[in-house]
Amino acid sequence: MITTRPLKLIVxxxxxxxxxxxxxxxxxxxxxxxxxxxDSPELWADKRAxxxxxxxxxxxxxxxxxxxxxxxxxxxxxxMGTNAIQLAMVGSSPRTIFSDLANDPNFKGNLIVDVTExxxxxxxxxxxxxxxxxxxxxxxxxPAQKASFGLDKMLEPRLVMLDKDFYSLNGLxxxxxxxxxxxxxxxxxxxxxxxxxxxxxxxxxxxxxLADTARINKVRGIWGSLARxxxxxxxxxxxLDAILFSVKHDVDQIRARGGSVLFLRTPSSGxxxxxxxxxxxxxxxxxxxxATTHCKxxxxxxxxxxxxxxxxxxxxxxxxxxxLYTKGIIDILKKENRLATAIH
Amino acid sequence: MVFNSYTFIxxxxxMLILHNLPFPWKVKKVNLLLASYIFYAAWxxxxxxxxxxxxxIDFFVGRxxxxxxxxxxxxxxxxxxxxxxxxxxxxxKYGTFLLDNFVLICNALGFDYHPAHPNIILPAGxxxxxxxxxxxxxxxxxxxxxxxxxxxxxxxxxxxxPHLVAGPIVRPPQLVPQFETPRKASKQQLTNGLLxxxxxxxxxxxxxxxxxxxxxxxxxxxxxxxxALDAWTGVLAFSGQIFxxxxxxxxxxxxxxxxxxxxxxxxxxxxxAAIGFSDFWRRWHITLxxxxxxxxxxxxxxxxxxxFKTYINIMITMLIGGLWHGANWTFVAWGGLHxxxxxxxxxxxxxxxxxxxxxxxxxxxxxxxxxxxxxLSSAKMNNGxxxxxxxxxxxxxxxxxxxSTTFGxxxxxxxDMFGGQAGNPPLLTTIAIIKVAVVITLMLIxxxxxxxxxxxxxxxxxxxxxxxxIWSAMLILIILSQESSKSFIYFQF
Numbered sequence: 047m048i049t050t051r052p053l054k055l056i057v058x059x060x061x062x063x064x065x066x067x068x069x070x071x072x073x074x075x076x077x078x079x080x081x082x083x084x085d086s087p088e089l090w091a092d093k094r095a096x097x098x099x100x101x102x103x104x105x106x107x108x109x110x111x112x113x114x115x116x117x118x119x120x121x122x123x124x125x126m127g128t129n130a131i132q133l134a135m136v137g138s139s140p141r142t143i144f145s146d147l148a149n150d151p152n153f154k155g156n157l158i159v160d161v162t163e164x165x166x167x168x169x170x171x172x173x174x175x176x177x178x179x180x181x182x183x184x185x186x187x188x189p190a191q192k193a194s195f196g197l198d199k200m201l202e203p204r205l206v207m208l209d210k211d212f213y214s215l216n217g218l219x220x221x222x223x224x225x226x227x228x229x230x231x232x233x234x235x236x237x238x239x240x241x242x243x244x245x246x247x248x249x250x251x252x253x254x255x256l257a258d259t260a261r262i263n264k265v266r267g268i269w270g271s272l273a274r275x276x277x278x279x280x281x282x283x284x285x286l287d288a289i290l291f292s293v294k295h296d297v298d299q300i301r302a303r304g305g306s307v308l309f310l311r312t313p314s315s316g317x318x319x320x321x322x323x324x325x326x327x328x329x330x331x332x333x334x335x336x337a338t339t340h341c342k343x344x345x346x347x348x349x350x351x352x353x354x355x356x357x358x359x360x361x362x363x364x365x366x367x368x369x370l371y372t373k374g375i376i377d378i379l380k381k382e383n384r385l386a387t388a389i390h
Numbered sequence: 391m392v393f394n395s396y397t398f399i400x401x402x403x404x405m406l407i408l409h410n411l412p413f414p415w416k417v418k419k420v421n422l423l424l425a426s427y428i429f430y431a432a433w434x435x436x437x438x439x440x441x442x443x444x445x446x447i448d449f450f451v452g453r454x455x456x457x458x459x460x461x462x463x464x465x466x467x468x469x470x471x472x473x474x475x476x477x478x479x480x481x482x483k484y485g486t487f488l489l490d491n492f493v494l495i496c497n498a499l500g501f502d503y504h505p506a507h508p509n510i511i512l513p514a515g516x517x518x519x520x521x522x523x524x525x526x527x528x529x530x531x532x533x534x535x536x537x538x539x540x541x542x543x544x545x546x547x548x549x550x551x552p553h554l555v556a557g558p559i560v561r562p563p564q565l566v567p568q569f570e571t572p573r574k575a576s577k578q579q580l581t582n583g584l585l586x587x588x589x590x591x592x593x594x595x596x597x598x599x600x601x602x603x604x605x606x607x608x609x610x611x612x613x614x615x616x617x618a619l620d621a622w623t624g625v626l627a628f629s630g631q632i633f634x635x636x637x638x639x640x641x642x643x644x645x646x647x648x649x650x651x652x653x654x655x656x657x658x659x660x661x662x663a664a665i666g667f668s669d670f671w672r673r674w675h676i677t678l679x680x681x682x683x684x685x686x687x688x689x690x691x692x693x694x695x696x697x698f699k700t701y702i703n704i705m706i707t708m709l710i711g712g713l714w715h716g717a718n719w720t721f722v723a724w725g726g727l728h729x730x731x732x733x734x735x736x737x738x739x740x741x742x743x744x745x746x747x748x749x750x751x752x753x754x755x756x757x758x759x760x761x762x763x764x765x766l767s768s769a770k771m772n773n774g775x776x777x778x779x780x781x782x783x784x785x786x787x788x789x790x791x792x793x794s795t796t797f798g799x800x801x802x803x804x805x806d807m808f809g810g811q812a813g814n815p816p817l818l819t820t821i822a823i824i825k826v827a828v829v830i831t832l833m834l835i836x837x838x839x840x841x842x843x844x845x846x847x848x849x850x851x852x853x854x855x856x857x858x859x860i861w862s863a864m865l866i867l868i869i870l871s872q873e874s875s876k877s878f879i880y881f882q883f
Binding site for chain 1: 391392395396397398400431432433434435577578580581582584596600601604815816817818819820821824825854855857858859861862865866867869870871872
């Protein structure tokens with residue numbers, strides 16, 4: 047027997063837990079932090095389930111991280127009058143999700159594919175790990191998991207402490223920065239405020255991040271460290287042709303069902319852009335992609351309204367520029383009626 | 391649905407309220423049954439049909455087995471039930487495995503046979519509820535207990551949501567009588583139940599999922615060679631993960647049932663404090679090992695037909711126990727390795743008993759009935775901890791086969807553990823190694839200190855404010871972990 051007064055024990059426990067949780071939440075809010083969503087497979091699956099909405103009411107976006115920052119979902123929805131479903135995934139190639147949609151006989155909608163060459167054309171299996179996990183989760187999702195997500199989405203935007211990356215038990219332990227043995231890959235440690243996530247899955251850099259040069263430089267340093275990693279040269283020759291062929295196959299499948307596909311190259315700047323231009327020349331990759339798939343595309347450097355953005359950390363737009371960029375691509379799409387005629 | 395999800399919290403609160411409203415007992419049982427079906431259907435609604443089929447067949451066949459005087463007809467009824475239960479299990483769980491092996495044999499014999507690969511989805515907990523209904527059928531055949539009188543009680547016995555998908559595997563006499571009279575948890579039971587539920591979730595969410603699973607996954611999923619430190623850390627992490635995951639589920643299940651006024655059998659008793667392997671199986675998944683003893687080992691002849699036959703029976707039991715866990719030869723190897731350990735232990739005991747007098751079984755620790763072979767009765771407690779540690783390390787080696795998906799992967803990891811070269815690139819971060827080291831060390835100490843008692847007994851001996859502090863700390867860490875909705879490993883078995 048635990049105690050002769052069991053209810054008193056339960057009440058005391060609840061008071062302690064509630065007190066600790068409230069203090070922790072207030073402490074985090076006192077640091078100026080705001081709640082956001084974890085960019086989890088659950089959130090991705092919630093969006094993935096919406097791709098079957100009618101094509102005239104919905105546009106699906108896939109890509110790597112850039113489109114998640116650069117597309118302002120509210121601006122798109124207000125100006126286009128259609129829903130923007132964000133399925134892009136950070137640090138991954140969109141080809142995996144592309145194939146998943148292409149192989150889904152019920153998907154007949156408009157698809158915009160953002161191309162970050164180093165990831166899009168990568169043959170490395172690592173760039174498919176997180177998309178595969180999310181796709182697998184979506185296809186195996188149980189009614190109980192859907193219901194749990196329904197409850198979770200009510201809590202997450204209200205509590206800062208539910209930020210898994212930084213304030214979960216593992217998040218806190220991993221940010222103790224205990225030195226590692228030489229050669230251990232500890233993952234990419236992006237600073238807080240760099241990838242605040244909305245329910246729409248749009249990423250935004252926070253104001254405090256944008257005002258903090260040290261944190262911006264830390265992200266720039268991460269890009270630099272990635273560039274210095276020993277890796278295979280950019281894919282070319284038959285391996286590139288195989289990738290292009292598989293993309294064309296996916297495009298054709300979607301077209302055959304009446305859907306449309308448009309490619310997008312979102313802005314980058316500074317040394318990042320220089321490196322991309324050297325490694326992945328436009329004519330050898332982007333132009334070849336459009337020629338092979340017979341799709342239309344919007345390359346940021348080809349349009350005056352899109353070509354002068356400066357990314358704070360060289361790779362993603364800040365929230366203000368994301369609105370301008372989104373307006374810019376909408377203008378181009380409307381002017382040239384590209385979305386409706388993307389494949390025709 | 392899983393215990394560690396928001397859905398379950400809402401479901402459980404509704405169940406507690408409904409169960410405590412002044413409804414007639416039959417209405418409450420119907421509530422529990424419907425809730426159990428909802429609990430199961432929340433994974434994959436169509437599989438509820440299998441559960442119904444299994445329940446209805448075994449209820450009517452069980453009754454007929456008990457009352458049928460004709461021996462041949464009783465045999466026939468038993469065969470019908472076994473085909474129904476085991477056939478379903480074989481199709482869903484072992485169908486692909488059997489086909490793969492058949493194809494391998496065909497190809498080895500020179501037949502070019504390549505059938506389409508079936509896409510069979512495994513219904514959650516099918517191994518558990520099949521064993522639950524199977525023991526009822528066998529008991530009825532042997533007339534060991536009375537048949538359950540009402541279909542409602544039998545359905546609830548099979549489907550009662552706390553034990554449905556991952557045990558403990560209950561026997562009819564353990565649960566059915568509890569459905570016959572009205573039950574409602576006392577305040578004491580409710581408190582104990584909530585404490586056990588919290589402890590189970592703490593083990594699952596904080597220790598298994600948050601602190602250990604990533605390290606185990608990284609090591610077992612690493613395709614190349616590893617250094618010994620990384621290899622051992624990964625294996626130790628999985629040893630902790632599998633315990634906290636499964637014992638966490640059992641503890642939560644016992645707690646949930648207790649909150650509703652029902653008592654489920656213990657399933658784990660600090661197994662990593664076991665001294666020897668028979669002691670381990672008295673403490674690990676107790677309801678499965680006792681099931682295998684009563685419905686497999688003893689019917690095979692147990693230890694009644696001489697030493698040689700006893701060894702064979704032990705091995706058959708452990709191999710089938712391994713196969714029960716999963717449709718892969720690696721699980722069979724895991725069971726076989728435990729069988730070898732039990733052989734060695736039995737041989738050692740036999741040698742000792744021929745030179746020194748054996749202590750009587752009365753001095754053995756609790757749950758001796760769950761053992762399929764005698765324990766290490768000559769173990770001295772003064773060096774017991776070292777023996778327990780050795781047992782733990784040998785058990786860790788078996789987990790390599792359990793967790794690896796291929797023999798190649800298992801042998802490579804074993805090679806890395808015992809001969810890992812310093813030149814292999816390091817894999818794990820320092821903080822990951824520290825997490826595993828701290829959790830496993832505390833786990834072993836805790837198991838050793840608790841090996842002769844239970845959590846509720848200890849909680850009853852310490853001041854209430856201490857219990858409240860520990861309970862709060864567990865809840866806060868569960869909230870902080872944010873590892874909700876991860877499936878339990880044993881659901882796939």
